[in-house]
Amino acid sequence: MNTEAYMIDLGQKARHASRLIAKADTQQKNKALLAMAKAIDEARAELMSANEKDLIAGREKGLDAAMLDRLALTPARIDGMIEGLNQVAALPDPIGGITGMNYRPSGIQVGKMRVPLGVIGIIYESRPNVTVEAASLCLKSGNAAILRGGSESVNSNLAIARCVQQGLEAAGLPLEVIQVVETSDRAAVGHLITMPDYVDVIVPRGGKGLIERISKEARVPVIKHLDGICHVYIDKAADKIKAINISINAKTHRYGTCNTMETLLIHESIVSDVLSELAERYQAAGVELRGCPLTLNRLPGITPATEEDWATEYLAPVLAIRIVESMDEAIAHINQYGSHHTDAIITENYTDARVFLRDVDSSSVMVNASTRFADGFEYGLGAEIGISTDKIHARGPVGLEGLTSEKYIVFGDGQVRV
């Protein structure tokens, strides 16, 4: 079978399975999730040896250390997968919830019912644990899924897929609810993202290049997250201690995450209270500073920031600093150079907080908290399939609800339009 025919076949099976999983009850879905956890626990040796094959091939192929790290299944990561399945089983089932049933003058009663999206295509890099995460979230939200992991993790993914299938089988659910693309032909992705008859939405997880390419070529909606150019703005009315603690945490807690601060904006009237202490602490932590001309006046040793710096997601111990004359200038900077991901103001001023919350056009806007909190678990979603920087459908951390939609339902007693 050629790749196109193979993908259409997967798509048709997924569409069919999606009708069945949409009506599965909560107990049945949870049973499948718990049985998957058990199957993974019992298949530890098998998973490790499948992963070993991938690691050997990866090393031969010359994958770098970071890629090999993401590819590796350790006992702790397997524990994490099992724990994740148990957690998703414990989450409330979003499907079927009815809200807002109101009577209308015609006598009909109108409201909304939460329903699955249908078939979700997930495209991710060589991180085998994503296979379990994506499968569990799609299943719990009543969707069928087609999973396409990086080709370097193919043996690991297939071993995990067998455990997933065992879970579905134990719960009496069709195996086609979760399908893993088995061909390593790269054309498979091209087909997956252009089958609107069989796939309702694509969730790509990976680097910016992958996501940009998929968004460009997709013929179905994409729930995506491009980059996280996050800001902290220290307002004129900031509490100095909060400003310093949050600015340090937002940059140095982890460097490689999308909710890490990349640019620090400081109001000129407070800069002398905070900048030298911040600079010392950043430099002690090994963070390279780059500054606007006003910052350079105060920290003459650092690198000048270019236009490009303001628009860069470093994902590294590098920080751009700009001194602004007003909050409006800070907001304009964030809306122009940021990626509409997560931005925070540090202030004790009520009106400044209110204006910043309204005017910053980002998926998360915070007052006096570290940008690092932008996360499905921290927000109480229980799990996260990604963080969306789109404005349509889900925005910000996407949990189970982001994988659902609402349809209108109408109750009548024989009403007709007059």
Add this chain to the structure above:
Amino acid sequence: MNTEAYMIDLGQKARHASRLIAKADTQQKNKALLAMAKAIDEARAELMSANEKDLIAGREKGLDAAMLDRLALTPARIDGMIEGLNQVAALPDPIGGITGMNYRPSGIQVGKMRVPLGVIGIIYESRPNVTVEAASLCLKSGNAAILRGGSESVNSNLAIARCVQQGLEAAGLPLEVIQVVETSDRAAVGHLITMPDYVDVIVPRGGKGLIERISKEARVPVIKHLDGICHVYIDKAADKIKAINISINAKTHRYGTCNTMETLLIHESIVSDVLSELAERYQAAGVELRGCPLTLNRLPGITPATEEDWATEYLAPVLAIRIVESMDEAIAHINQYGSHHTDAIITENYTDARVFLRDVDSSSVMVNASTRFADGFEYGLGAEIGISTDKIHARGPVGLEGLTSEKYIVFGDGQVRV
């Protein structure tokens, strides 16, 4: 200026204006809407004469009667535009609403704030009243809009646009909040739908051909409605009177609307109670019937329905009828051949109603009510920019809320991630 440069210029102005309209308060937006209504009322003669130019050109061009009818501005239609503006002014402002602020174990408080989408591109056929409708809904929901009407209505649209601009001016809002594309170059649409930097979402309104083309070529999300292949299913447990009244109303109330029934499904055990009366009344109303083999056995004079009939939106006095052996067969038919728009079951059986509501994958699912109720006004949205058959973002009738999104907001007291 060439068309591309012109559209980019419009886009940049719209993006800038969107930041300003996003922070306009309710009073200012309502002031603009009411001033638009006043300007239109005062410009009646001017609007009629601009429209006359379009009508003369349209007749010369050989537009058909239906197109000329949609193009015509009558005093009653101008009244309707004014009434519509007053109604939108009276609607609650969706912007800025904060919901679900809950404390998390970390001490941060997380919730959502409703915000505009940004810049909305509306592409529609030669119906000048849509210019006012689209402008008012975008404005009230805090968005900037770029409106591109059919080239046959260019004079009418520009005359209306002048009234819209007067309203914006009277309220002290930037004129670029609502821009009408002034070039009749068809390439303008191609640019409008491929400028993700300046346009956040496209709403096409018009025939299926237009919408399919736009969906295919767009590089920004599209809130769209392709077609309305709506069904009424008369269940075995239907009340006969309700079944007949609703089936007649859903087909004959209006033929050209998207929520009109196109296929009637009847459970075999109730068919002898309803079919002959229905057939008589349809035939008396001039509705052509086409049937499955079982229907033909009972109504031998009618045309056999083909596979194509089940998948056709007639928009005309034609109805396909199929007799089914079970509700599951009806649901499978609807999910396979329908357009996921609006489908109704007629039943007195509680469990059948519940299963139908869950399993029919359409934007509106009804029990004992006419499909003709699928409408923003009937649902209480106050206004409607269209009906979405997509699953992502808005589904079903799209009112003001469908032109907005929610961002997360976080209140902290200096919290950092540990």
